[in-house]
Amino acid sequence: MLEGMPTPGANETLATRALTTFEEDETLFSQSVYEFADREIRPLVRSMDEQGSIPRSLIDKLFDHGVMGIEIPEAHGGAGASFFHAILGIEALARVDPSIAALVDVQNTLVINAVMRYGGDDLKERYLPRLGSSAVGAYALSEAGSGSDAFALSSHAVESPDGFILNGRKLWITNGNEADVFIVFASVNLDAGYRGITAFVVERDFPGFTVGKKEDKLGIRASSTCELLLEDCQVPRANVLGEIGKGYKVAIETLNEGRIGIGAQMIGLTQGALDHAIAYTKERRQFGKAVADFQGVQFQLAQAATELEAARLTVYNAARLRVAGEPFLKEAAMCKLYTSEVAERVTSLAVNLFGGYGFVKDYPVEKLYRDAKIGQIYEGTSNLQLQTIAKQILG
Numbered sequence: 558m559l560e561g562m563p564t565p566g567a568n569e570t571l572a573t574r575a576l577t578t579f580e581e582d583e584t585l586f587s588q589s590v591y592e593f594a595d596r597e598i599r600p601l602v603r604s605m606d607e608q609g610s611i612p613r614s615l616i617d618k619l620f621d622h623g624v625m626g627i628e629i630p631e632a633h634g635g636a637g638a639s640f641f642h643a644i645l646g647i648e649a650l651a652r653v654d655p656s657i658a659a660l661v662d663v664q665n666t667l668v669i670n671a672v673m674r675y676g677g678d679d680l681k682e683r684y685l686p687r688l689g690s691s692a693v694g695a696y697a698l699s700e701a702g703s704g705s706d707a708f709a710l711s712s713h714a715v716e717s718p719d720g721f722i723l724n725g726r727k728l729w730i731t732n733g734n735e736a737d738v739f740i741v742f743a744s745v746n747l748d749a750g751y752r753g754i755t756a757f758v759v760e761r762d763f764p765g766f767t768v769g770k771k772e773d774k775l776g777i778r779a780s781s782t783c784e785l786l787l788e789d790c791q792v793p794r795a796n797v798l799g800e801i802g803k804g805y806k807v808a809i810e811t812l813n814e815g816r817i818g819i820g821a822q823m824i825g826l827t828q829g830a831l832d833h834a835i836a837y838t839k840e841r842r843q844f845g846k847a848v849a850d851f852q853g854v855q856f857q858l859a860q861a862a863t864e865l866e867a868a869r870l871t872v873y874n875a876a877r878l879r880v881a882g883e884p885f886l887k888e889a890a891m892c893k894l895y896t897s898e899v900a901e902r903v904t905s906l907a908v909n910l911f912g913g914y915g916f917v918k919d920y921p922v923e924k925l926y927r928d929a930k931i932g933q934i935y936e937g938t939s940n941l942q943l944q945t946i947a948k949q950i951l952g
C-alpha cells in the first residue's frame with residue numbers, strides 16, 4: 558500500500574461511488590436551487606451589488622425554498638437533508654450570486670451546524686425552528702486584533718447571577734445586517750488562552766448588543782460584513798453553546814466544515830464565470846468568425862474547465878468524507894485553498910475573454926472576478942490552509 562493512498566474498503570459507500578454521481582434527491586435539490594436562483598436572484602444581482610444589500614423579500618423566498626435550514630431535522634421544522642445537500646445548494650446559488658451563497662453558507666455550515674452539534678435539547682428547540690423558518694444567523698469569532706490567530710480574541714464574559722455579561726467588539730461578521738441570532742465567541746478567562754473561549758447564542762435584541770459599522774467591500778458586496786458591539790451584553794446561562802471553556806472546539810470543528818462550504822461557493826462562481834465566457838465567445842465575432850472558433854481561445858476554455866473539474870472533485874470529496882464520518886481536515890483545507898485559486902484564475906480569464914466588455918459593469922464577469930477574491934481570505938487565509946495541510950502531511 559502506497560503511503561498517502563486511501564484504505565480500500567474502509568467505507569463501502571465511499572469506495573463504490575464516483576464523486577460526481579448523485580443520489581436522485583441530490584440532483585433534484587441542486588437543480589431546483591439553481592432554477593430558483595436563475596428565476597428569483599439573477600434579476601437582482603446587479604442592483605444588490607450596487608446597493609450593497611439583500612432585500613428582505615428575497616431572504617423570505619430563500620426560507621420558503623428551504624435553503625436556510627437544509628440540515629435541520631424535520632422534527633425541528635427543517636428540510637432534514639444532508640451536509641452534501643447544503644454543499645450542492647451553496648454551489649448552485651454561487652453560480653448566480655456568490656453573495657447569496659455566502660448568506661446561505663454561514664446560515665447552514667456554521668450557525669445551524671454549531672447549534673445542531675453542540676446545542677442541548679433546549680437550545681435546539683428554541684433556535685432550530687426559527688433558523689429554519691425566518692431567523693438569519695451569523696457567526697462571530699474574528700476581532701480587529703485576532704483574525705488568523707482567532708483564539709487570541711479579547712472579548713470576555715463574566716458570570717452574573719442570571720448568566721454572563723459580555724464585553725468586546727467583533728469585526729467582519731457576515732450577515733451582521735440581517736441576522737437575528739449570533740453565535741458569539743468570548744473568553745470566560747483571558748489568562749487561560751484558548752481554554753477560556755466559550756460560545757454563546759446571542760439574540761439581536763439582547764440588552765447591550767449592537768450591530769455597528771457595515772464594511773464597504775471589493776466583492777460579495779450584497780453580503781453584509783459588520784462590526785458587533787458587546788457592551789455589558791446580558792446572555793442567559795441557558796444560551797451557552799457547548800461547554801464553558803470549550804468554545805475553541807466549537808470554532809475549530811464548525812470552521813473545518815465551513816471551509817467545504819466556501820469551496821462550494823468558489824466552484825459555483827467559477828462555473829458561473831465559465832458559463833458566461835462560453836456563451837459570449839460563441840457569440841462574439843472577430844476576424845470573420847466566432848471568438849470561440851480560435852484554437853487559442855478553445856484551449857483557454859478547456860484548461861479552465863479542467864481546473865474547475867479538479868476543484869469540484871476536492872469539494873465533493875471533502876463533503877462526502879464529512880458525511881461518511883471519515884477524517885476530512887486536510888481535504889477541506891486543500892479544497893478551500895485550491896478552489897479559491899481556480900476561482901481567481903478562471904474569473905480573470907472570463908474578464909479577458911469578454912475583452913473591453915469584461916471590464917464594465919454591464920456584463921456579469923467583472924463582478925464574479927471581484928467576488929472570487931474573498932475565497933482566499935475568509936474562514937482561514939490561503940496561508941493558514943497551507944499551514945494545516947503541511948501539518949497533516951509532515952505529521
Ligand SMILES: Cc1cc2nc3c(=O)[nH]c(=O)nc-3n(C[C@H](O)[C@H](O)[C@H](O)COP(=O)(O)OP(=O)(O)OC[C@H]3O[C@@H](n4cnc5c(N)ncnc54)[C@H](O)[C@@H]3O)c2cc1C
Nearest residue numbers: 696697698699704705729730731782934935936937938940
Ligand atoms: C468579507 C468578509 C467576511 C468575513 N466573515 C466573517 C464571519 O462571518 N465571522 C468571522 O468570525 N470572521 C469573518 N471574517 C474574518 C476573516 O475570517 C478574517 O479576515 C481572516 O481569517 C483573516 O484574518 P485577518 O483579516 O485578521 O488577517 P491576518 O490574520 O492579520 O493576516 C494578514 C496576512 O498574514 C498572513 N498570516 C497570518 N498568520 C500567518 C501565519 N502564521 N503564517 C503565514 N501567514 C500568516 C495571512 O495569510 C494574511 O495574508 C470575514 C472577513 C471578510 C473580509
